[in-house]
Amino acid sequence: MKHNLKKNLIFLSASVCISLLLLSSSGSVLSAQEEMPSYSEKTVLYLHKWEYATFNGGQSIVFEGKLTTESGERIPHAKIIIKNDGPCPENRIIAEGITDKKGHFWISIITKVWDESDNLIKVHAEFEGNDNFLPSVSDEHLVVIYQVNAEKCIN
Missing domain, CATH: 2.60.40.1930 (Macroglobulin (MG2) domain)
Structure with a gap:
């Protein structure tokens, strides 16, 4: 049980970090779609x-x-x-x-x-x-x- 709690805390910490990274300078949350470049072929x-x-x-x-x-x-x-x-x-x-x-x-x-x-x-x-x-x-x-x-x- 202690092992699962540690995994959940690590996952939660990672999620918070990702959310903070996706915040724009205006304070609104950007979607991952806007941040990730789409595949484009020449x-x-x-x-x-x-x-x-x-x-x-x-x-x-x-x-x-x-x-x-x-x-x-x-x-x-x-x-x-x-x-x-x-x-x-x-x-x-x-x-x-x-x-x-x-x-x-x-x-x-x-x-x-x-x-x-x-x-x-x-x-x-x-x-x-x-x-x-x-x-x-x-x-x-x-x-x-x-x-x-x-x-x-x-x-």
Whole structure:
């Protein structure tokens, strides 16, 4: 009986120590979920390069690619963001989409004049990551948008 009492006291002391460690500076108790990092696997985001990356304004453009783990497993139902390096829009996001069940995406938009200075933009895809997978960014690709019949981007 004395042995069980000693075990219980050790367990109680350990529990108190753990509880004290989980106290935040504001005095509230943090859950173990908040303290423990979740498992995240590295990802690879591929954005298909066009054979001809020249488009007229108002023309449809499709961003195609895939998202996988480093080991090649496909990542379904993940949000993909297409960004440019131009001055418009301010947040640089020109399109968004979701990967299909095989990790592929096809994001279609109508081209606009995103950079009036030279009609050139560099685009890339981004995956912001989630609880299971780390973020990744694709390579950049150069795109030319001719201003003929093109709607201008408005910030």
